[in-house]
Amino acid sequence: MSVIPLTPSLDHLREHIPIARVGDDVEGVHQVRVATRRLDVWLRLAGQRTFRDDLAWLRRGASSVRDLDVVLERDLPGPLRAWLVEEHQVARTTLIECLDDERLGALLIGLSVTPPVDADRAAARLRRIARRCWKLGKAAERSAGDIERIHRLRRALRRVRYGLEWTGGKAKPIKRLQDSFGAVNDHAVTIALLERCPARAGLADFRSDLERRLREGAAGAIEGWRASRELVKALR
C-alpha cells in the first residue's frame, strides 16, 4: 500500500515560522502561508476536518501580512503607502500573537503525529477536488467577469495543483494556468485595502485605474481557463 506523509510541508512550515517571526525576510511569512495551504489540501486528500481550521487561523494571520508585503511592492500613491505601512505594523503584531499562541504549538504537535494518507484514497479525493474546480470554472465562464467567481476558481485551481503535487501528478501545467489568475488577486487585494484607507477620497483616479486593470486581469484569467480547462476536465 502506497502512502503519502504530510512531513515535507510540515517541515517547511516549521522551518519558516522563525523567519516569519523575525520579519526581515518577506519569504518567511510567504512560505508559512504556502505551507498552510499545502497542508490544508493534504488534509482534504486525507478526508480530515481536524486541524484545517487551525491552519486557516494561522493562514489568516500570515495573509494579513503577506497581502500587505505584496501591495507595498507596487508603485503606490504616497498617502496610501503611508497608511499601508502603519497597517503592516498592526498585521505583524497580530501575526506574532498567532505565532506565540499555544494553538500553533498544538497544531504542530497534532500534524506531527497524523498518520500518512493512503495514496489511492488521496487520488479519489483529488478527483472530487477536480470535479469541484471544473464546476467552478463553468460558473466563472458564465458569470461575465464576476470577480468573486473568478476568485473561487483561482482557489480551486490552487487546490488541484497542490493535490497533484501531493499525489505525484503533473502540476506544472496547472501552475501555469493558475499564474494567469495572479494579477486578479493582486488588484483585488489592493482595491480592498484602498476601500479601508482614510485617504481614499483623494485617490479616485488610482482606484479607477486599478478597477480597469482588474477587469482586464479577469478577462485574461477566463481566457487562460478556457484555453487550458481540459487539463482539469481530464482529472475528474
Place this chain on the structure above:
Amino acid sequence: MELTLIRHAEAADAGPDGDDGARPLTRAGKRTVRAVAVALARIGVGAELLIHSPLLRASQTAELLVPLLARDGETRASSLLAESPGASILDLLGGLATERVALVGHAPALSQLAAWLVAGDRAAAERFPLGKGGAAWLRGEPRAGAMQLVAWLPSGVSSRVAEGTSR
C-alpha cells in the same frame, strides 16, 4: 455556556518508537466514538466549537465528533487539553464568544476539569470518573463551581442511547 467534555476512546499501544502522542484509536474505539456522536446528538448536544487535544487519539476522536458541529462550526487544537487543567483553560473558555463548546481530551484532566467547574474543586476528580469514550454535559458559566451537570454518559450508556435502547 453548554460545555460537553468527552474523553477519547480506546487507543492502541504505542508503536516501536514509544510515542504516546501517536497512539491511534482502535477499531473498537472508533465504533465507541461513533456511538457517542449519535447519542449526544440524540439528547440534543451540539457544538459551535470543538476543542481537542492534539494527541492522535484525541484528534481522531474529535474527527468522529465533527457531525455534532454546527454548519459554520470550527475545530481547534489546544495543548491545554493534554495537561492538567489550570487557569489557562478557564481563561480560554471564558474568552469564547460561542455558547456551545465541546472539549475532547484525556484522563484524569477532564475529570479534574469537570470537578473544578461543577464542584469548585479539582481534587474531587474521583467523583467525576470519565471512562474512555465517556461524556459529561455541563451548563453554566465556565468558572470554578459555576456549572451544573446536565447529563453524564459513560460510553456504555452512549452505545445504548445510540442503538435506541435503555435498560
